[in-house]
Every structure is written in structure tokens, then in C-alpha cells.
Amino acid sequence: MKVLFFSICLFFVLEACVRESNSPLGSGSYSPQAGVPVSEIEMDTCLPNDVYLRVCLKSTGERKIVKALFVYSMDSLLREEYRDTIVLTLANDTTYGVRLFNLIPDLSYYCQAIVQNAEFTGVSPEFVFNTPSSDGSVRMLSFISAQTYQHIFMHEYTEGEPDSVGLVWGTDPYVRLNGHYPSICAIRSKNNLSTYLYDFEYGQTYYCRSFAKKEGKVYYSEVKSVQTKVAGVGKISTSPVCEVSDRSARTGYMIREKSATNIKRMGICWGDSPRVRLDSLGETGSFVTGKITEYQQIYLHDLRPSTTYYARAFIENAGGIAYGETYKFKTRPSGQLGKQPWKKIVSLPDRVVEVGTLAACNGSLFLFGSQALWEYNLDSGEWLRREEILGQVFFPLIVTAGNCFYCSQRTVGYSELWKYDVEKHTWEKLLNVLAEDEVYSGVFYEGYIYYKSRGSALRRFDVSDNTIIPFGYNQLFNGGQYLFIIDNVLYVGSGSNFARFPFRSYAWDRLPDFPIESFMWTPFVTEIDSRFYLFGGMYPYESFDLQGVPLTFYYEPEMNKWIRVADCPIEEGGVVDVRSDGYSVVEGGYVLCGRHIWQYFPEEDVDCELVAE
Structure with missing residues (x-):
């Protein structure tokens, strides 16, 4: 009786298990895996770009199939981010057809089928195939x-x-x-x-x-x-503060490298601390944002009279906030206007259709272009068109000596030398061959024109007998975008490279690089009281989109360093082409910015001082 009782109990337990699992009795398992659909992948046709496969459904798990997917990838792990997925449709009761196209020849592909019924998901064994090589016609x-x-x-x-x-x-x-x-x-x-x-x-x-x-x-x-590089903080430079009145001042900013991408904001902040920051402006501080651009001038307003401020540029991007140099300045007493280190002399008339190389001689300014020679008389304020060489020409070098201009005219493979008499308004050809290649820069000093060509050669031209004398070689770098002489020492610069050649020792000496690290086109060089200033033609980094910016530096031999002074104003409010078409040392501080001629007055540029880091 006990045996019969236990047998009956076991039968009811098994029947309950069958009802719970919905599996036929005697199927060999009561695990949920018994209801998982089963599939396999088989190859049909394999071409270099197109492959035809079949997914054969071996078992539905005794349940209705609700979804079937085919995944494939060149990734052997079939990771989701690297694979493609195709939704399958039954071709007949037990087979799905799969076509893969635009495949890459001569590579291994990894595939799996994923089939779902009402309760379970089944994954086929991994299937690998290799696409054949292409025919090589392309x-x-x-x-x-x-x-x-x-x-x-x-x-x-x-x-x-x-x-x-x-x-x-x-x-x-x-x-x-x-x-x-x-x-x-x-x-x-x-x-x-x-x-x-x-x-x-x-x-x-x-x-x-x-x-x-x-x-x-x-x-x-x-x-x-x-x-790609990891996004870093931007690098920005602050323009010296100038035109400081009782309640306003002018400054600006310039991006120094192209890491300043995805910029959120940029501008100027100021306050009562030498370490002024956006989060610590102090009682008198504030900030102003400007355009997200490579260079901009900004006026600071609503300042307090007779108050000392510290100002510097800032830039914020994905890498954080970076700051430029800090300048200290003090506003003037109430009611006083600011000094003007830059004064606009004249705008180019409409009939002057091109911007060329600026030069000065005998109380006039001259503009050498490829189509015309223009003279502006500083006393009368009159523009006159003067006699020019026939044909379209380009003057890479213009040197002022007495009442004459010595001009190199670039031709194919060499440069000619011409002389223009300012008083007679006549041209005279002096030499057919000035150098083996193009002349880039030069300066007049004690009866000689010292000049450099594209290579390393340094020469001088005797204006008294029209002879050329080899003078030496610059072994430090080739070329020269600017050249000047101070106290019997020749200075030559090319890009950010800078060197000097003392006439006493005849030995080249490498000097600290120019502050603009990347690139320099032909700048305007102007002389004021035996001090040489470089203006424009400067590119803060190699891929800079602007045609130079209106920055101004002068070289101080005693400190052996370049010192930045006030930027020339940009009246248009936008970007102008600030570079010379050729090289000329202009006495008196005259430069060309856009379509305006400006003059720089160092005695008026006394509003700020650079704060040491």
C-alpha cells in the first residue's frame, strides 16, 4: 500500500511539472531551454561584394516565432557597436534568405542568427566566411x-x-x-x-x-x-591697453593657437587684482564678451575715474578657461580724455584701387603698386599720380636714400634695380641683375644699401658707383622678411627667427625668437628716433585665416627683447588686410592699415604696463 501511495503522488507531481513547462511528457527535459528556438547558418553563394546565406530554423521551441534577426561584422566578437543587423523574413516554413552586399573583398566576416519565440531567444552557432579577392581592375x-x-x-x-x-x-x-x-x-x-x-x-x-x-x-x-588631439584649453593674447580716459579704454584679444576650438565665449575681464579672473573680479571689476573670432578690439566702458585696474583677455572652450597677459592701467580724473597713440593721417581715395608698399621721402608719402605710383603731400593733403615704369611691376624692396628711392623690380629668376628721383619724378635703371633670385628686404646705412635675397647671401650696394659687394652669409636661416640697423649692428628676421650681424665682428648671433611664434609675411617697418617698429604682417599660428593683424612691436637692444605696444585701431570694426606688398623702412611712424594711413606716436602710448607673470 505504501508503494502504491508514493507512486500516485509522484504521478501528480510530474503532471504538474508538465503543465508548468508546457513540454510534452517524455521529451527528455523539463528545463526552460527546451523551449528555445534553434537555427543554423549555411552558405549559398559567396562573391567579393555579395554573399547569399540561408538561416535554417531547426526548432521553434514548440512556440510561435515572433522575431528573427541576422547580425554580421568584421569584428570576431560581434560587438554591438561594430555590427550590422538585418530583420529576417521567412522564405518558407523553415528557411530565411539573407543577402549581404557592398562587402569588402578578401576579409573574414562573422555572423549569427537571433530567433525569438513567444518566451525565449535562441542564438545560432557563429558562422564565419571569407570574401574572395576582387579582380584587381580597380x-x-x-x-x-x-x-x-x-x-x-x-x-x-x-x-x-x-x-x-x-x-x-x-x-x-x-x-x-x-x-x-x-x-x-x-x-x-x-x-x-x-x-x-x-x-x-x-x-x-x-x-x-x-x-x-x-x-x-x-x-x-x-x-x-x-x-585627433585631446581638446586643450585655448591660448589667447591680450592687447595693450590704450586711449584711457576717465571712464573708458581700448584693448582687445587674439587667439594664439588653433586648439581654441568649440569656443563658448571670449572677451576681456578687469578688476582691482593683478590676478583678476572671471570668478574673482573684485569690487570694481567686470567683464565683457566679444565675438568668437581670431582677433578683435574691445572698448571697456563704465570705468571709475582715477582708479587702477588690471585687465586681461579670457577664452573658454571644452578644455576650460585660459587667460592672456595682464596689463595694469589707471583711468584719468573725471572729465579728462585719453591720449591717442595712433592718429589717422588720410584715407586712400577711391581712385587708388590697390594697396601696395608704403614709403616716405621729402615730406611726402608714396604708395608703390603694381599699376601706379601715388604721392601724398603731407603739407597740402593732396594725392598725385606720378610717373611709373611701363607695364605691370612689383617692387619687393624700396629703400629711401636722400631724395631718391632705390627699388628692386622682380622679374623671372632675378631682380632689377631702379632709382626714382623724388624731385624730378623720373626713373633710371641701374642694374639688370641685382641678385640671383628675389630680393626680400634691405636698409640704407652710411652710403650702402644692405639687402638679403631668398637664400643666405647678404650683399651691399654702393649708391655712389652702382656696384654690388658680397658681404657675408647668414648660416642661421634663409630669407629675411625684415631688416634694420641699430648702432652699427645689422638685424635680420625671417618668420619668428631673429639674428644680428655686428659690423665689427662679422659674426652672426642668434637672438630670442620673435614673440609671434608661427609665421610672418612682409610687415611694415617704420623708424622713429632710431627705434625700429614692426607693424602688421603677423600671423599668430600657421593656419591663421586673417591677412595679418594690426600688432606693433619694437626691438630694444639693451634688453634684447621685443616689446609690444598699442594696436592700430580698426575703424571698420572687422578684419582688414594688414601687411605690406613689399619691404620698405618708413621714417616717422607711418603705416598702412586697410585703406587708411596712420601715424604712431610713442610719447602718447603711456597708458599701461605689462604685469609680470
């Missing part, structure tokens, strides 16, 4: 590079005759041609295609492939990659 090369913080450049070169070419890029190493990745495609008209990517993340690796389509086939290059 070959491609890819190139990708990052221009610091500015853009990513991608380029492809194609050999063959495809119907179209393109580039595809992304942030994973398995970048490919499909809807997940941005791409550019063009009908083939030449052997290369390029594109720039401006919207990118910093500290990220980007990948690109080039592709070509021909007669229904797709050809790919190898994948190329580049690592």
Missing part, C-alpha cells in the same frame, strides 16, 4: 590626416576606370559602405577625391576607406586612421 589608395584642431582631411587616389569613386569614414576600425557611416561619392572625372571633416570629436580615432563602383562591383582600399 586599385585605390586612401589618406587621412588631422590638421591639429581645425579639420580632418581625407583623400583617395584611384587607378582604373570605375564609374564612380567615394570615401566612407567613421569612428570604428570596421568602417564600411552602408547607412551607418557618412560618405561622399562622385562620378569619376579624375583620379582623386578629397573631403574635409570639420565636425569631429577631440581625442578620438577616425577611420576611412576609399571605394569605387564599376559595373555593379564595389572595390575598396585598405582602412586608414588618424588620432
Whole structure:
């Protein structure tokens, strides 16, 4: 009786288990795995770009199938961020058809099927296939590079005759041609295609492939990659404070490197502390934001009379907040106006259609252009067009000596030397060959014109007998965008490089670099009381978009350093082309800024002092 009782109890327990699992009795398992659908992947056709596969449903798990997916990737781990997914539709009761296209030849692909019924999800065993190599009728090369913080450049070169070419890029190493990745495609008209990517993340690796389509086939290059830099704080410079009145002053800011991207704000802050910051302006402090641009001048308003302030530029981007140099200044007593270190002399008349090289002689200013020579008389305020050399010319160098200008006229492969008599308004050709190549800069000193060409040679021209004498070689660097002489010492600069050549020792000496680190085009060089000033032609960094900025520096031999002074005003409120078309040392502090001639007065530039860091 006991045996019969336990047998009956066991039967009811088993029946309850069957009802709970919905599995037929005797199926071999009462685990939920018994209800998981089962599938396998089989190959049908494999081509370099197109593959046909079948997903065979082996078991539905005795439940209705509600969803079926096919995932594939070049990533052997089939990670979700690197794989593509296809929703499957039954071709018949037990088979799904899968077509993969735009595949990359000669690579391994990893696949799985994911099938879901009403309760469970089943994953097929991993299936791996290798695409065959392409026929080689089209070959491609890819190139990708990052221009610091500015853009990513991608380029492809194609050999063959495809119907179209393109580039595809992304942030994973398995970048490919499909809807997940941005791409550019063009009908083939030449052997290369390029594109720039401006919207990118910093500290990220980007990948690109080039592709070509021909007669229904797709050809790919190898994948190329580049690592973008991590976003850092910006670097900004503060303009010296000037035009300080009782309640206002002028300053400005300039971006110093292209890391200053994704800028949130930039401007000037001021207060009563030498370490003024946005979070510690003090009782008298404030700040003003300006345009997000590479250079801007800003006026500070609502200042207190007879009050000492400290001002400096700031820039905020994804990397944080950075500050420029700090300048100390004191407002004038109530009712007093500020000094004007820059005074506008004259604007160019409408008939002067070009901006050239400025020079000064005999109480007049001269503007040498490629089409005309203009004279502006400082006493009468009259513009006159003077006699010019026939034909379109360009004067890289203009040197003032007495009542004459000595001008190098650039031709193919060499430079000619001409003399213009200011009083007679006549031209005289002196030499057919001034140098083996283009002349860049020069200066008149004690009867000689000292000048440099593109290479390292230094020469001097005797104005008394029209002879050229080799003078030496600059072994430190080639070229020279500016050249001047102070106390029997020749100074030569090229870009940020700077050196001197004492006439007593005849030995070159490398000096500290010019404060603008990257690049300098031809600046205006002006002399005031035996002090030489460089104005304009300066680019804060290599990819600077502006045509120079109105910065002004002078060199102090005793301290062996460059000192920055007040920026020339920009009346238009925007960006102007501040560089000379040629080289000329202009006496009296005259410069050309946009379409205005300005004069600098050092005695008026006394409003601020640079605070040491």
C-alpha cells in the first residue's frame, strides 16, 4: 500500500511539472531551454561584394516565432557597436534568405542568427566566411590626416576606370559602405577625391576607406586612421591697453593657437587684482564678451575715474578657461580724455584701387603698386599720380636714400634695380641683375644699401658707383622678411627667427625668437628716433585665416627683447588686410592699415604696463 501511495503522488507531481513547462511528457527535459528556438547558418553563394546565406530554423521551441534577426561584422566578437543587423523574413516554413552586399573583398566576416519565440531567444552557432579577392581592375589608395584642431582631411587616389569613386569614414576600425557611416561619392572625372571633416570629436580615432563602383562591383582600399588631439584649453593674447580716459579704454584679444576650438565665449575681464579672473573680479571689476573670432578690439566702458585696474583677455572652450597677459592701467580724473597713440593721417581715395608698399621721402608719402605710383603731400593733403615704369611691376624692396628711392623690380629668376628721383619724378635703371633670385628686404646705412635675397647671401650696394659687394652669409636661416640697423649692428628676421650681424665682428648671433611664434609675411617697418617698429604682417599660428593683424612691436637692444605696444585701431570694426606688398623702412611712424594711413606716436602710448607673470 505504501508503494502504491508514493507512486500516485509522484504521478501528480510530474503532471504538474508538465503543465508548468508546457513540454510534452517524455521529451527528455523539463528545463526552460527546451523551449528555445534553434537555427543554423549555411552558405549559398559567396562573391567579393555579395554573399547569399540561408538561416535554417531547426526548432521553434514548440512556440510561435515572433522575431528573427541576422547580425554580421568584421569584428570576431560581434560587438554591438561594430555590427550590422538585418530583420529576417521567412522564405518558407523553415528557411530565411539573407543577402549581404557592398562587402569588402578578401576579409573574414562573422555572423549569427537571433530567433525569438513567444518566451525565449535562441542564438545560432557563429558562422564565419571569407570574401574572395576582387579582380584587381580597380586599385585605390586612401589618406587621412588631422590638421591639429581645425579639420580632418581625407583623400583617395584611384587607378582604373570605375564609374564612380567615394570615401566612407567613421569612428570604428570596421568602417564600411552602408547607412551607418557618412560618405561622399562622385562620378569619376579624375583620379582623386578629397573631403574635409570639420565636425569631429577631440581625442578620438577616425577611420576611412576609399571605394569605387564599376559595373555593379564595389572595390575598396585598405582602412586608414588618424588620432585627433585631446581638446586643450585655448591660448589667447591680450592687447595693450590704450586711449584711457576717465571712464573708458581700448584693448582687445587674439587667439594664439588653433586648439581654441568649440569656443563658448571670449572677451576681456578687469578688476582691482593683478590676478583678476572671471570668478574673482573684485569690487570694481567686470567683464565683457566679444565675438568668437581670431582677433578683435574691445572698448571697456563704465570705468571709475582715477582708479587702477588690471585687465586681461579670457577664452573658454571644452578644455576650460585660459587667460592672456595682464596689463595694469589707471583711468584719468573725471572729465579728462585719453591720449591717442595712433592718429589717422588720410584715407586712400577711391581712385587708388590697390594697396601696395608704403614709403616716405621729402615730406611726402608714396604708395608703390603694381599699376601706379601715388604721392601724398603731407603739407597740402593732396594725392598725385606720378610717373611709373611701363607695364605691370612689383617692387619687393624700396629703400629711401636722400631724395631718391632705390627699388628692386622682380622679374623671372632675378631682380632689377631702379632709382626714382623724388624731385624730378623720373626713373633710371641701374642694374639688370641685382641678385640671383628675389630680393626680400634691405636698409640704407652710411652710403650702402644692405639687402638679403631668398637664400643666405647678404650683399651691399654702393649708391655712389652702382656696384654690388658680397658681404657675408647668414648660416642661421634663409630669407629675411625684415631688416634694420641699430648702432652699427645689422638685424635680420625671417618668420619668428631673429639674428644680428655686428659690423665689427662679422659674426652672426642668434637672438630670442620673435614673440609671434608661427609665421610672418612682409610687415611694415617704420623708424622713429632710431627705434625700429614692426607693424602688421603677423600671423599668430600657421593656419591663421586673417591677412595679418594690426600688432606693433619694437626691438630694444639693451634688453634684447621685443616689446609690444598699442594696436592700430580698426575703424571698420572687422578684419582688414594688414601687411605690406613689399619691404620698405618708413621714417616717422607711418603705416598702412586697410585703406587708411596712420601715424604712431610713442610719447602718447603711456597708458599701461605689462604685469609680470
